[in-house]
Each structure stands twice: as C-alpha cells, then as structure tokens.
Amino acid sequence: MSELRPADNGFLRQLRALLPEAAFQADPAAFLTEPRGRWQGRGHVVSPATTQEVSVLLRACFDAQVPVVPYGGGTGLVGGQIAEDITPVILSLHRMAQVRAVFAEENVIEVDAGIILADVQAVAEAADRLFPLSLASEGSARIGGLLATNAGGLNVIRYGNARAQCLGLEVVLADGTIWNGMSRLRKDNTGYDLRDLMIGSEGTLGVITGASLRLMPRPGDEATALFVVTDPAAAVRLLARAGEQIGEAVTAFELIHRQGLAFLAEAGIAHHAPFARPPEWMVLIKVGLSAGQSAQAALEQLFEGALDLVSDGVIAQSQQQAQDLWAIRELIPEANRKIGSISSHDISLPISAIPDFIAKAPCEIGKIGPFRINCFGHLGDGNLHYNVFPPQGSSRDTYLAEREAVKTTVHDLVHSFGGSVSAEHGIGRLKVADLECYGDPAKLTMMRAIKTALDPRGILNPGAVLRHHGDHG
C-alpha cells in the first residue's frame, strides 16, 4: 500500500463536481466523536443518496488515494468509525435508509444499509414477523454498521449474531465497483462466501450499501424467569439442561452477579429487587414457544427438574413482572457507567471453561489492586462482559495507571482458555494491538493478503482491524 492523501479542499471541490449538493449537508460535529468519548476524529462527511453515488465517491477516492471511513450509526465501541491520523472522507449512509422490499411469505426483507435497526424491527413486526437482532443501541445503530461489525446482542443464543440474519449484500468495492450480492436465497453454493467475508470486516474491504435480511416467525408465547444458581458451574449445567428440555426455544440466557445489583443500589438506579437478600449468582432466562404452548410451564418444569443447581427463583407471572426482571439486566450497564470502570472487557470463552475463568480471574486481578468486579452477560453464547472497578469510595482516575495491567491480565487469561478478547464489539482501532498479540499468525497473514487483494491502495477505513502500512504504532 502506498501513501494516502488527506481529503483536502482541492479534493472536496472535485467531489462537489461529481455529486449532488445534498451529499454535503451533514453537520460534521456529530460524526467526530464516539459513545465513550475516547477519540476525537477528523474528516469531511459525504452522504450519498444512492448506491451509484457511493460508487462515484469511492472511485474518486480510489483515484486520488484518499481514505474513506464508512459510517453507520456511530455506535461502535472500539473506534472503528473514528480516524485520528489523517483527514478522510467520512462516508455516511444515513441518507440511504429505505426498505427496498418486504417478502413476508418467504421471510425476507431487503433494505438500504443506512436504515436504523429499530425501523427494521418495526417493519418486520408489521408483517407479523420478527427481525431478531436486538441490542442496546438499536434506536440509532444502522444495518450496514451492524453487519460490518457482525453485531451480537441479546438473542444470539437462539438466532445467531448479525451474520446469521443476512442472506445477501450489496457492496461497493474500493475502486467503486458495485458487487450485487442481494440474494434472497437460503442455499447458494456458487463460489467463495464473500458475504461473510464482508460481514465483520468493519468497512476495511468494502462499503455495504444494501442487505437482504432473514426474518423469523414471532414466538407466540414468551416467558421470563430469574433463577438463583449455586455457582457459575451450576449456571453452565443449567444452560445445557435448558437446551435438553426446551431445545432451541431458549431466547436468552444471561448471567448476573450480586455486584450488578449492588451497583444499581450504589448508583441510585430504581429497580424492583427480585430477592430480599441478593444472591451471588443469578441467570435470567427467556423462552419463546409457538402459540398454544406454554413458555411459563416450560420454565416451571426446568426449575423443578433443576433443584440440584437452582436454590431459588422467580418466574414472571405477568408482562410487567417480566419487564421488571429484564430491567435489572438492562440497567446494569448504566450503573457500571455511573460507577466508572477501570477497564471493561467484551470477552468470550468456551462455555465449559467459564467457571474456571470466573474462579481464576479475580485472583490475578487482586494482585494488581483491591478492585471490584462486575461479571455479567450472555452466558448462553459464552460471552461475558467482565468489568473491573475501583474499590468503593475511590474513583477510577486513581487507578488509571493500572488499567493496562488489568486489561492485559484479563486478556492473557482469556487467551489461555482459548477465548476471544472481542466477542461482539470487533477490533476497530482500539484492539488492533490485541489482534496482533493474540491472533494466530497464519490468520493475520491471510487477513493482510486479503486486504491487499481487495483494497490494494488501502483507502478503506485505514488503521481499523489491521495496522495501516504507513503506521508505526
């Protein structure tokens, strides 16, 4: 890859001659920060209205060797949407936000990449279908970004991550070529799986402009329970038993630790305490069956057959009770933000290694300092959010010097168990060094070869996922 050139005024004048004025109206300020406020980016926002305009824009950037940062809803947590070193074109898809077609009978919806996730969910619901991807930022995250980062969320145990929801893609390549892969097919073995290569490549191999998405039947009867488990090993066994008894109808299986409830109290966040005395480990389970079956009965049966693993439990008897239970899980991240973590980790582990990891990690972290740990998350996917906090009464700022040691300790341990240091958030710019450190060398060699093959001038999101050739970090 050769040297990139910044998007300077001369280049912008060139773009204005190629694209309608409407593509240059966005307020740049909104595109230069990210949710955690860690980075301050730079760049000029261009927002095309059609795939053809995206193609024209990329062709111009390719010819001039100007970097392009594809931009969805801006909700990424690893800096994939923020360039700091060189002034890029920020290619926002927000003006491409239409539903292209709904095929309810075949469970397919075709959309522009700039459509917001909540809007896809709503269109699916109007067609009596479910678009199962669901996560905290669903009100602002856009499909293109969700696919580019292979987003996860709450329902992955049942429905898979963003990758599993996608049947086809339309992608504009580095040189402006449009790949029309907007397939509605369930089976198509004609050549390499470029769809899945693009999904999760974080805008470094192409710009997703459209997607053909899979819809699912809506479960007719849902129920939620919060079970007290004796320890994480019991939680893992309960997960296996839930699968044996309830099959694929387990929609969510979330681990909650007492620390999460304590943080809710400490942060003054109102919630319904589910138990008089907060137990140490809980799992929040959601089951969705088809109409005419009883999800509540399935949870009761699970409870009754699991008295060796479960010491107490609440099965929601109403929609309101279910919402109250879910509120606990959904408010924990807010409590975490208010307490202020020293270091947060989005990790995954082989599911049967989770009890060992949860036993060992606090010992290792305890050697660095007297920290508090809030360990919670998507146990059903082996995905934990493992966050480390200062002791009560101290501020995170006191321990900034320990952040790197904490992070390395957690990541080393995860790696030793065969886990991943980025389960659902991606690499972005934050974890490039982690990928280099923990990634299989053959994998990194292949990734670099593919990057060079598909983006020979290195203009697509340079510095994300892989270090840019010119970088010395």
Add this chain to the structure above:
Amino acid sequence: MSELRPADNGFLRQLRALLPEAAFQADPAAFLTEPRGRWQGRGHVVSPATTQEVSVLLRACFDAQVPVVPYGGGTGLVGGQIAEDITPVILSLHRMAQVRAVFAEENVIEVDAGIILADVQAVAEAADRLFPLSLASEGSARIGGLLATNAGGLNVIRYGNARAQCLGLEVVLADGTIWNGMSRLRKDNTGYDLRDLMIGSEGTLGVITGASLRLMPRPGDEATALFVVTDPAAAVRLLARAGEQIGEAVTAFELIHRQGLAFLAEAGIAHHAPFARPPEWMVLIKVGLSAGQSAQAALEQLFEGALDLVSDGVIAQSQQQAQDLWAIRELIPEANRKIGSISSHDISLPISAIPDFIAKAPCEIGKIGPFRINCFGHLGDGNLHYNVFPPQGSSRDTYLAEREAVKTTVHDLVHSFGGSVSAEHGIGRLKVADLECYGDPAKLTMMRAIKTALDPRGILNPGAVLRHHGDHG
C-alpha cells in the same frame, strides 16, 4: 499463477523421503472415479496421518509447484475431486478420522477432517446430542469435504447447511502453514471471517484438517406428514403458515410431484403408495418438538387450519408409517437414476418465485422436446432438484444432443428469477462455465483476487471453482 508441474516419479521419491511409508498405501483406483462416472481422473494418492504431515506434503508441493487435489469421501457430484488435465497429488484425509474431543455440556465436538459424517452423528447421539447435517451419502462423505463444499441435505430449513454447523477450523494453507482456527466459541469478532471463506471454497484456498462442530439438542418428539397441496403456490403458503404456527421446529419441508411416484412404479421400486390416486403435488413435513410437547398434534393443527391449501393428507401414526412416508422421498433419486435423466439441476430460487418458475419451466423445456420433468426437493430452502427425462419408452441416449439446450434453458430461467444454478452441490469442475456465465462480475474479480492472495502458485485444486490460469476451456 505460473506453470504447474505434474507429480512425476522424481517428485514422488522426494515425498517418500519426507513422509512415512504408511502415507503411500492407498489403492489409487478408488480415487480416480466419481459417483456419476462422468470423469476419469489421474493422480497419486498420498494419505497423511497428522496435520503436521499434511503441512510437510503441502510445503513440498508448493516448492515444486505440483498441484494438490484434497480428497474427502469422494461423493461430490460436480467433479471437484477429479483432476483430468495434469497429474496431481491426491491428498486423501481418510487416515485422519478421529474424534479429538467431545464437550457435550457446551454442545461442541472437535474432529479430524477425515471422519465420516455418520460417525459424527453416532458420537453425537451417544452424548445425547444431535449433529443435524444429514444427506444421502452420509455413510461415506467426510467432514472435511462436507465443509469444503458447504453441503446441504435434509434438515437445512431448521439447522442450516454445513457452514452453520461449524464453529472453527484447522486448515493447512498452500505453502504448508497451519492455521489453527479450532475455536469452540459462539462469538468471536476478532478479524475477518476466514472460517466461512474456507467453507465452500472446495479445496482451492486451503486443506481443512480439523473442525470444531456445533451439536444441537435432540428433539424429544417428532412427527411426519404428507399433505396434498392444490399447487406449488399453496405449498409455499403452507410453508409460511407452518413457520407461523410451529416456528423453527419445522425440520424438513419437501416438495414431491406425481412424476416421482410414477417413476417409482416405472422403475419397479417397492414402496407404500400413500394415496389411492396419486395427487399432483405433495409436501412431506417433519416437525421436531421438545419432549412433553406433541409434534403430531402440531401437524394436525396445521392441517386443520390449512384446508384452503391442503386437500388431503396422511399424518404418520407410528414410527413405521413415518419411515414409509420418508422412503418415498428417499427412493425418488434412485428411481431417477434408473429412468435416466437427460439433464439434472440442483437449483435454488427465492421461495416466492418457485410457483412461477414451476409454471414457466415446462413451457420452455417443451420447446426443445417432449420431455418428462421430475421436480422435487427441499422447498423449505427454496432448493429444487429439477430433473428432465426422455419420454416414456425412450432412452436418454436419444436426447444427448439436447442436454446442453435443456441445461441452458433451465439455468437461464433460474438466473432470471434471481436463483442459483448450484444450490448445494457446489461448482467443482462441472459448473465453472456456469459460474463465469451467471456470476456477478465483481464477485468473480474478488474471487480471483482472493485465490491469488491465498494460493499464489495456484497449486490447490487447480481448475475447480475458478479456471486455472493456464487453462483454455
């Protein structure tokens, strides 16, 4: 890619110095034909016993620029396992057929790539789990080949194709580098999705030596029904309704045409006729629910609510009855072979386009000749096996001259509906020209760039999927 060299005696002497004698014991004859008897291949069989030996072998081939054809069970139907033009090393995985580990609690099994599918199914069953991949050749097809071709089969509507069953891979690359991607993780967003790139690449990007596979809960209660539908449009509507009522528990949804029953009779294949007068269109449905629920009741309910679509039906009242119904579906390919098709097509279509396709295709084919059509297959996946036969009393040999016209007519029509000319069999060597003809040009350009990036000397299965650089076909 530069010129390849055949695996001559000098090169074989070199290999014998590098690998144990046991790697050179296989009878080559078994590796030089394929199920349909269309090709007669060439090559020298080498069968390593370890990943390390595969690496040594590939390194030697890379250095000498000798082609390698990776070989699983040899059951592929598109010639992916057969080289005709140059003498390659046939790299058979049959001596690497061990189960490496079973993690029943986390629903994972790790295996060598040479293990036979039926053996994986048996190990899963012994652990009270299901490995859902199931197809006619499961007694001889090997996991490495099934993944390399992204095999489909009967249960795809519920469980997905081979791709969906795989969590991680171990792959030896063209130059002998071993990529250890044997992950047991459900979520891992650290870099490009090389796993799915390897899956379906038909041995042209790397040699799969190991796989980490996902197991599923075993359904506790299963039931099968054969419903008579008024026409293909009713079948598609019934499929949607089955999803709405029964959710993801629909395990199979197969279309059968009267011609299939007629062929069973014509070929003298014994079976239980399900209806006194064979109806024109039928769907065979299998439902699997968890224990304690009634799959039979679910099918009865589906039938009762679908009297606008369904005119008659049999719901199996016993295991034996269910087997009899399934035998009809499973014997049809045998009947087809006995009758002898002029041209067979493994196609997929957007599901809602299927009625139109089924209406139009016979008109187009009728212009070529007075042929009989047996259209059946995995309607739930939009995947039809669309086979064209001579008129009764004539032999296929009479119509060999029409084969190409029939094939082109079917494929052109499939393509015009946004369908695929290879739903589950892959490209191999048989459909290279089809991929060039119907594939999106940007897709082909990307595929070639990736091939060159990962296999710069073009030694891996040359001529499969993509034309080899030196080929002029």
